[in-house]
Amino acid sequence: MTTIALPARNEIRNNAATVLAFAAGMIALPFVFGNGYYLNTLVFVAILALPALGLSLLSGLSGQLAISHGAFFALGAYGSSILAVRLGIDPAISTILAQFIVAAIAAAIGAVVLRLRSHYLAIATLSFAIIVELLIEEWSSVTGGMQGMIGIPPYEIAGMSLTSDKAVYLVYWPITILMLWFALNLSVSRVGRALRAIREGEPIVDSLGIRAANYKIGVYVVSSVFAGLGGSLYAHFVGFVTPATGSLMFAIDIIMVLALGGFDRLWGALVGVALITLLNEYALGFADYKRIFLGVALIAVMLVFPRGLLPGIIDLVGSGLRKGGADARRA
Amino acid sequence: MLAARDLGKSFGGLTALHNVSFDVVKGQIKAVIGPNGAGKTTLFNLIAGTLRPSAGTITLDGKTISGLSASAIGASGIARTFQQPQVFRSLSVAENVMLGGHRFNKAGFIACGLGLSFTRREEEDLHATASKWLDFVGLAEFSSRTASELSLGQQRYVEIARAMATGAKVILMDEPAAGLDDTETRQLGDLVRQIRATGVTVLIIDHHMDFIMSIADSILVLNFGEWLAEGTPEEIVGSETVINAYLGSVEDA
Numbered sequence A: 001m002t003t004i005a006l007p008a009r010n011e012i013r014n015n016a017a018t019v020l021a022f023a024a025g026m027i028a029l030p031f032v033f034g035n036g037y038y039l040n041t042l043v044f045v046a047i048l049a050l051p052a053l054g055l056s057l058l059s060g061l062s063g064q065l066a067i068s069h070g071a072f073f074a075l076g077a078y079g080s081s082i083l084a085v086r087l088g089i090d091p092a093i094s095t096i097l098a099q100f101i102v103a104a105i106a107a108a109i110g111a112v113v114l115r116l117r118s119h120y121l122a123i124a125t126l127s128f129a130i131i132v133e134l135l136i137e138e139w140s141s142v143t144g145g146m147q148g149m150i151g152i153p154p155y156e157i158a159g160m161s162l163t164s165d166k167a168v169y170l171v172y173w174p175i176t177i178l179m180l181w182f183a184l185n186l187s188v189s190r191v192g193r194a195l196r197a198i199r200e201g202e203p204i205v206d207s208l209g210i211r212a213a214n215y216k217i218g219v220y221v222v223s224s225v226f227a228g229l230g231g232s233l234y235a236h237f238v239g240f241v242t243p244a245t246g247s248l249m250f251a252i253d254i255i256m257v258l259a260l261g262g263f264d265r266l267w268g269a270l271v272g273v274a275l276i277t278l279l280n281e282y283a284l285g286f287a288d289y290k291r292i293f294l295g296v297a298l299i300a301v302m303l304v305f306p307r308g309l310l311p312g313i314i315d316l317v318g319s320g321l322r323k324g325g326a327d328a329r330r331a
Numbered sequence B: 001m002l003a004a005r006d007l008g009k010s011f012g013g014l015t016a017l018h019n020v021s022f023d024v025v026k027g028q029i030k031a032v033i034g035p036n037g038a039g040k041t042t043l044f045n046l047i048a049g050t051l052r053p054s055a056g057t058i059t060l061d062g063k064t065i066s067g068l069s070a071s072a073i074g075a076s077g078i079a080r081t082f083q084q085p086q087v088f089r090s091l092s093v094a095e096n097v098m099l100g101g102h103r104f105n106k107a108g109f110i111a112c113g114l115g116l117s118f119t120r121r122e123e124e125d126l127h128a129t130a131s132k133w134l135d136f137v138g139l140a141e142f143s144s145r146t147a148s149e150l151s152l153g154q155q156r157y158v159e160i161a162r163a164m165a166t167g168a169k170v171i172l173m174d175e176p177a178a179g180l181d182d183t184e185t186r187q188l189g190d191l192v193r194q195i196r197a198t199g200v201t202v203l204i205i206d207h208h209m210d211f212i213m214s215i216a217d218s219i220l221v222l223n224f225g226e227w228l229a230e231g232t233p234e235e236i237v238g239s240e241t242v243i244n245a246y247l248g249s250v251e252d253a
Helices: A007-034 A035-061 A069-087 A091-113 A120-138 A166-186 A191-206 A212-238 A248-261 A267-282 A287-304 A309-330 B040-048 B070-076 B091-100 B109-114 B115-137 B153-163 B182-197 B209-215 B233-238 B240-252
Strands: B002-011 B014-024 B029-033 B056-061 B078-081 B170-173 B201-205 B218-225 B226-231
Touching: A007 A035, A007 A166, A007 A309, A007 B109, A007 B226, A035 A166, A035 A191, A035 A212, A035 A248, A035 A267, A035 B070, A035 B170, A069 A091, A069 A120, A069 A212, A069 A248, A069 B002, A069 B182, A091 A120, A091 A212, A120 A248, A166 A191, A166 A267, A166 B109, A191 A212, A191 B091, A191 B115, A212 B109, A248 A267, A248 A287, A248 A309, A248 B201, A267 B209, A287 A309, B002 B040, B014 B040, B014 B056, B014 B233, B029 B040, B029 B182, B029 B209, B040 B070, B040 B078, B040 B170, B040 B201, B070 B233, B078 B153, B091 B153, B109 B115, B115 B201, B170 B182, B182 B209, B209 B233, B218 B240, B226 B233, B226 B240
Parallel strands: B014 B226, B029 B201, B029 B218, B078 B170, B170 B201
Antiparallel strands: B002 B014, B002 B056, B218 B226
């Protein structure tokens, strides 16, 4: 019998190697460059990468966009904060509990919305995002209302509080990289294959005895937990949450990140988050005008590069190189 | 093994299928023929669970499958190929066939995300199964090609390999010879006989009478959504009702 190389196996190995190299680089960074404000910025990159990776997993595999990643970021942030502040639960445990809450809510939404074979996910999750935002603003006895919550405790590891940027950096980045590795593995696995197939023809997947709806719900739950985890990490780093944490605008920012880094590539999501965070931090000091600028940029990107800016540029450069190569051979 | 009793399907006021009963014997190739609009594809959609019958029941090995979801019917041992080949175009040929055997493996989101070693063993076994069926249909060399690169005829064979990989007891084939020339049709006939030789039952719709006559063990004739005749190819060819209703109309055309 003919034997054929099994791509998924090699891909998992390549993923592990690339991710390890990346992890080594990120962990070495503060020891090479020393402490500095840049570590604080990079902590935010690690945090914001989580909802972006989650959304990238969803859009890259199932081809759907959700507007609920801001809401789940908020649920992760508020959930863990409320458990830690009001009930005195250890932040690490409250973070894990908050993810179960996020997963349960995402599963409930998914079970209702994703059984329908259509593109209602974006609209249904938009309504959910609005509900969560209102709930956070109005349920002030628990959430602190418009004032938000302060005094959210940092994580503690072996009796040491994670308060310095460097300590947080050295804990958060490994977490984010582990989640990236998880997402990469998932996308080359049988689950990823089933989701890519569902994207092309859900009825055919069903006809093969596979419950397509369960996979769609599953990836939505996993994707939402990425956002929820980001929210929890955020709350225990900055120490306060307000209704602006994970607002609808935040959800749209995350979509913008994917428009930049590519809708179907996980590394692209990471690059997109890094670029947007750095732009915010160092270049775009013009506050409210920024949104107009980014909004127009988003529309332009979507028109020219529907798969995302970076993949579009890579394709352009790639075809340019191939063309150049062909010209060179002819010459 | 596969049996339909008093099967009916109407779309609003339009009756697509009315009071159709038949049996398919295990290990046989059974053909469903009839003029356009006779309800053949509707019958397949009812068996596969894409549509739910308005009346009647379908049983597989004595168990009622009508009314189950399409995925439950797929898992019960019925696979199909489509008039227009429905491969997953952006996936590789091997991946297409691996999806046929997908339901036998267990690894879920967490095991796959963690890359646990049993998930890799599962994948290797599944890949071996896929390779076996790609060999069976003669497409082994195309395994790592993207499915959309293959010709429509080849895509049809990918569908067949995928259906075999589901471990189906019955395969429904909707006009598999459409668009094939004589040589290709003969090759397809050989393949369908090979499928039967593995113990899988085949239910096949086609318009090529020569093709049907050469491979079918039994033929069911539908006309305007109703049972018209059933029997061996010889009986069908000799039946006056069939000649009047169907074969005659083809000659008129």
